[in-house]
């Protein structure tokens with residue numbers, strides 16, 4: 213593919229060329245129907261078959277057991293911040309949240325509108341530079357669930373273990389879903405916006421244990437009830453058909469790559485290259501995350517001064533390395549290297565970083 217630069221965007225993020233090329237064809241004529249994928253009815257046989265195929269592929273890739281339902285919803289991952297407590301918490305009931313950054317903070321804010329929320333851990337004082345170890349957090353005895361964010365997109369931290377709890381886990385996997393195997397049975401709900409690891413903006417995947425579908429109070433607005441979307445196979449209203457289609461193509465690509473263990477290995481190799489460069493730079497590049505919490509998806513780092521960071525970003529952009537500016541809340545630089553991000557892109561960045569350091573001493 214010509215004229216493509218190296219895209220380190222945090223999301224929406226780079227997609228596999230395989231997916232873009234297939235989409236190019238299917239936008240015009242999907243499955244020889246004479247209509248493009250964006251033009252067909254969500255009630256058509258072709259679209260219903262597509263939904264079934266995607267769920268089947270998800271089940272296969274992540275080993276999702278039968279007693280979990282897969283939903284395709286709208287409103288972004290952010291809408292799950294309120295849908296989860298609205299469905300799972302009745303008045304006076306409690307849930308425990310682990311606060312490891314902006315996204316868990318937002319989830320806590322929304323959940324507090326609905327129930328009593330206890331904070332099992334907060335990384336705020338350490339500027340969210342790490343996630344807690346198991347022994348560091350407390351789960352309220354009466355908690356209905358334990359909520360956490362598996363990968364903190366802004367701060368570049370990630371859990372490298374599954375928290376243990378007697379209550380169901382609820383996890384925001386927006387920035388690392390399908391990047392590694394997951395022990396689904398430990399979870400009550402897993403959710404993720406698709407726009408980082410499995411597609412484009414517009415669809416949010418919710419993987420929910422079936423018994424939890426019935427928890428929602430019946431007076432909840434219909435669109436907010438998981439049970440309604442489950443009963444209707446996510447076709448209660450018009451779903452984001454194109455985003456769902458793209459997700460399906462990304463899943464095929466994941467399968468073609470060799471499945472989730474191959475994807476995980478590739479992600480580990482990419483991140484190792486980058487962290488190694490940071491660690492051997494004599495402190496020129498500094499990673500934000502503490503070593504045991506380093507994210508394989510988002511690598512947040514700083515340079516010796518804001519002025520050098522600005523020059524770095526400008527020169528990187530000129531060299532075809534785009535999207536490296538850190539989130540405005542943290543500053544510095546951030547390389548987002550999700551599933552579809554190619555190893556060659558990381559190699560280019562690493563070479564650029566080494567050369568920049570030589571040419572621009574601190």
Ligand code: PMP
Pocket residue numbers: 223287288289290291315361363364365366384385386387405
């Ligand atoms: N959770 C995490 C971990 C995220 O990174 C983001 C978006 N960057 C969100 C939630 C919010 O997602 P959305 O924009 O789809 O609402």
